[in-house]
Amino acid sequence: MELNLISAINLALREEMRRDERVLLFGEDVGARGGVFLATEGLQAEFGKARVFDTPLSEASILGAAVGMAVRGLRPVAEIQFSDYIFPGIDQLFSQAAKIRYRSGGNYTAPMVVRTPSGGGVRGGHHHSQSPESLFTHTPGLKVVMPSTAYDAKGLLKEAIRLDDPVIFFEPKRIYRSFKDEVPETDYTIAFGKATLRLEGSDLSIIGYGGVMPDCVKVGQLLAEQGIMADVLDLRTLVPWDLEGVLFSAAKTGRVLLVSEAPQTANFMSSVAYRIQEELFSQLLAPVLQVAGFDTPYPYALDKTYLPGGNRILQAALRVLHY
Amino acid sequence: MELNLISAINLALREEMRRDERVLLFGEDVGARGGVFLATEGLQAEFGKARVFDTPLSEASILGAAVGMAVRGLRPVAEIQFSDYIFPGIDQLFSQAAKIRYRSGGNYTAPMVVRTPSGGGVRGGHHHSQSPESLFTHTPGLKVVMPSTAYDAKGLLKEAIRLDDPVIFFEPKRIYRSFKDEVPETDYTIAFGKATLRLEGSDLSIIGYGGVMPDCVKVGQLLAEQGIMADVLDLRTLVPWDLEGVLFSAAKTGRVLLVSEAPQTANFMSSVAYRIQEELFSQLLAPVLQVAGFDTPYPYALDKTYLPGGNRILQAALRVLHY
Amino acid sequence: MYKTFTEKPIQRIGEDGKRLGRQKIGLPPEKLLEMYRDMLRARLFDEKLVLILRQGKTSFYSQSTGMEGTQIGLAHAIRAGHDWVWPYYRDQGLMLALGVPARDVLAQFMGLESDESKARQMPHHFSSRAHRVVSCSSSIANQVAPAAGMAMAQKYLGLDEITVCTFGDGATSEGDWHAGVNMAAVNGASVLFVCENNQYAISAGLESQMKCKNVSSKGHAYGIPGYFVDGQDVVAVQEVMLQAAEEVRAGGGPVLVEALTYRIGTHSSADDDSKYRSREEVQLWKNRDPIVRLERYLEREGILPDATGRQALQQGIRSELEQILHQLNLESGPSWRSMFEDVYSDLPVHLQEQYQSLEVEQLALERAEALRRAGARERAEIHATQLIGEGSY
Amino acid sequence: MYKTFTEKPIQRIGEDGKRLGRQKIGLPPEKLLEMYRDMLRARLFDEKLVLILRQGKTSFYSQSTGMEGTQIGLAHAIRAGHDWVWPYYRDQGLMLALGVPARDVLAQFMGLESDESKARQMPHHFSSRAHRVVSCSSSIANQVAPAAGMAMAQKYLGLDEITVCTFGDGATSEGDWHAGVNMAAVNGASVLFVCENNQYAISAGLESQMKCKNVSSKGHAYGIPGYFVDGQDVVAVQEVMLQAAEEVRAGGGPVLVEALTYRIGTHSSADDDSKYRSREEVQLWKNRDPIVRLERYLEREGILPDATGRQALQQGIRSELEQILHQLNLESGPSWRSMFEDVYSDLPVHLQEQYQSLEVEQLALERAEALRRAGARERAEIHATQLIGEGSY
């Protein structure tokens, strides 16, 4: 069936909760309200208040409780209302969720999922627009995901819930409802660490994840109209990320553009760039280029100017091509 | 006079507090105890409890209060006992200190310094060994420093206190007392954004900051004994970082090794690597290489195995040289 | 002297407009009428903003209708422009009553170039240097520890100001709230903490927020006084806040005041409250309108303007807002050139470079736009496709 | 039934060993003697660890001497191995009394391969799967919200366990403490929160930590019972904890118990307490030794072993520890090969690669070390300089 991204998330949650009674869902306003974006709509009605409930307004309460539940055998799925609001509870992720397996020698684990709408483009200003995923990729012990289609959202979220690791599941809120794609009603999961090609070509590799993907595809199509064929690769998961898939594409094209919307400095994509040039130094025809967010707080009125859109991606693609 | 790094910090604090009554100093155990590493020893005795005081055990209290004081015209210097413990208060840095100037159109500012011992090598296990600086370099609005000598520590800390921006001042605790260097008794500051050469050469650029610097220098000296001359460059400040100095050295040698001890993925140094290959693609003789921490939590018993030391740096240098 | 930690909210005027208690109400008629006007102004501001939101002139709105007693009572108990205020996002009534020009508040809501915060934040993120209102963060309870720090600075500097810090009921659950109140308490910092308890945090009622009997009782955990006042009773709010502010000013450390109130509208323009509360409940609280309560009292005292007078009062406020909007509608948002200002006190190299790259892009877009307007064939949403192959880089 | 929110700590045995109150002490002699032995064992463990620290066999130590009444009283009030425990780092006495083998505790302290946590954490980071003791984080108050979550899970799963969560006085200032206690309260989660109030957080005394009269009074802010007990009186601690644990077990939600105690030693082996507290104060609390208090009571009751018996008891404990150390001294730390285990449930590609790079390095180092031992000329601290020019990469 055709679904938008947020409906696919709702469906994945519903299916997993039906499958496994250990799956619990909580956060701010996820109950009667169904979440501020309605990702959890109808779930409290179906599964009851013992399994779907509102918490106090405290991200440390939410994330900390998720850790404790996971240690005792549940499969908590916690929602943080906006990824910008993880920070008040981040120590529970960094010091507990990420480290408990390692620090206990594998005796305790925290299989939990933190779902959180993320990224810009919704006129959300400083605190409803940020893309903090790089911070989590820099924290060993956490797995990090960001889908860009409804199909992937369902498959990756189901995989995340079943995995024995803590997963931070970033949802690109600006494309929650901007298109629909085919989502099987069957039970399927998507393994972490496998990128997927959105377009195939041999002149250039455009690599991204999450909210920037539609623009990456658009640019790929535009280039194709001019006879320039790009691989457009969607990473889907950042930890682990698909080194093999990335190197395969980069080796094929020799020209790579990495696209993300988080600030440039210490951006996760820089470490992808690093690995590409490390492995393929003599095969690259141009430096690896990045399109990323500016190193400023995310502004309100200039939202669209801040966000790397099709034009900025296109110009960078041309720069890589014409190097 | 010859001082070790921590004495230079103590001296810088003392001088700045004598110079400017608006400078206040607080944190956990900084008063009578003089800090757990004794960085603030004697300061409460000299300046009194109104200017040097202990706080409740809450990093959010410390960092949040610093923001409010700074807005009202003081120059707070807050100590976080270990950089691993910034996380419970990080929202005060990310959402308040980093953004208040921007979000108020420059009407409010938070000129404050957060001093914090950081990095590994002291058998501190998970929570007394981490190097979280990359997270702060990824947060626009914060300036980020990490000195590696007593001279720099004094000059950079005094600069940090006088700057009108929030500065996160990481102190490489494992070299607090491992050597002494010449520190003038005069008042001097060191401008941010200027790297400094520890050794000069033209065969290779070894670039690092903070706790890894002594090993970088050792490796440079070892190579020199074999007739291989390396530039050993100390970044000193990460935001802003010395793009010009780095590119100058990299262009000269064509071979670059970046050294840090934080985990590899989304490490700040990857974005330095990114910029080097972006600017000097055709001039590089080898891929830019990185020595970094492993992507695991920082272990206790394997402390020395985890930490990138002289041998690991040397091997990587050889890899760059023999590419 | 009002008592701390009362079981029931302190009231001065009953629902019927009758004075409660023996003590006379000390406020002169002019002051009462000023408060009345400020409450009306807050209410009509809401009304107007809901309208311009529909017109697309702002992007988001959270009403404070029903909470005017709390916000205006507070505004009239502190020294506006002298005491510092760390407000929260629902404080438009407080802003206006403190004297922040409606023009400035509106410019912020509309994201205009003349906003003193340079349109960097979403609507509701108040800031006014001149009125000592410190720029809001969206992160709930984020202002609490900074307010403590500011009061510590005031104490250190020997200033006679106090710091006022407001927040909702939901905010009290955050760790940063605890950290901030405790910091102020331990340091005897002069903060007036004000909880505008409207009984909801978006959809979460008090029972999913706390198990204690009310917010003010949390004062026990910090060793500070807690007052519980009826937020629908502007006179009680003003008096209790005044007493609390004086205690704070006297140097006794922070005080916590909880005003029990209700938001009549949805949490925000993005909310649908029918999912989580009954219409009966909302109606119950509509009947406890703080403006009506004051009107009843004023009427009893014989100082309520007559119907024509009230009409004129409202008309005056409406046309004030009309006129401002008329002007503001001519203004536009900030230029892209302001993107890199105010990140730091200086412009580091990496931001210079990013500025330059944005300049190239924006000038190209402007050229493309000029071409398009000059009648060149229509471009798709990617405006600069004409650059393909031209290699401007 | 003990009362909540008392002004003074609940006591059962006076300093002179006399029973207080009318109620008889319900514990049978065997139980009292077991508690006595556990307290001695904790004390002697401290003594031993200080010694092996000096010998360089562990790297860091924080004594709990003086706090045995609190920790052992707690251990004897809960169902060890059935109820779950989220301890904090100073809980060695609690660990031993819960039945965690001294061998396991010591292996953790010494960073040995047989540590069930694979020597991944500093000394004092307890964990025992078999005893339902959950691995400690160093981040103060970090365990509080997870404990709430665990109890929520227990409730959901219909288990009759409770969750016990301990922390120091300093910990109560952290935002995460507030977040955790509130979460438990709102959800009626079965957590026994235990504050081991030893009056210091490193050098910070209570007055720089809180302004309220005691930690237990913080229960008011969460709508939960708060008990205040004399932590030097193991009988009172055991009885109050038992009552609190039963309340928790009955499903009434969390309970907070504060035991007022004192740490006689420095904060840790890295501390110097003469900088922040007087010798007189320390002496005062030495005189309130919880072991001596129990001895006095046992003596009065005629069940205290005589001098020889006590001597034998101590000797037994000492030789138990001796023997364990004797074995453990033969063990070494974990192999570098364990570095990449347990980061995730699997070994992602990037960690496989990092493992391989470490393998190359470590094998080279082992070769170099073998050469060196075989008498080749001495190498500097950079062991593998011989690789220069050989280009093994």
Ligand SMILES: Cc1ncc(C[n+]2csc(CCOP(=O)(O)OP(=O)(O)O)c2C)c(N)n1
């Ligand atoms: C740290 C954080 N978490 C979540 C949010 C999202 N959020 C915005 S308003 C709100 C409810 C706040 O309730 P309350 O404090 O009672 O204020 P009210 O809106 O009722 O005036 C929430 C959860 C946020 N802004 N910040």
Ligand SMILES: Cc1ncc(C[n+]2csc(CCOP(=O)(O)OP(=O)(O)O)c2C)c(N)n1
């Ligand atoms: C978040 C955090 N901040 C700071 C520290 C450093 N630290 C370790 S122990 C300690 C004092 C703890 O005091 P308390 O909770 O009273 O326990 P006690 O040591 O007295 O038993 C501090 C500040 C830490 N471990 N975690």
Ligand SMILES: [Mg+2]
């Ligand atoms: Mg509210």
Ligand SMILES: [Mg+2]
């Ligand atoms: Mg303590």
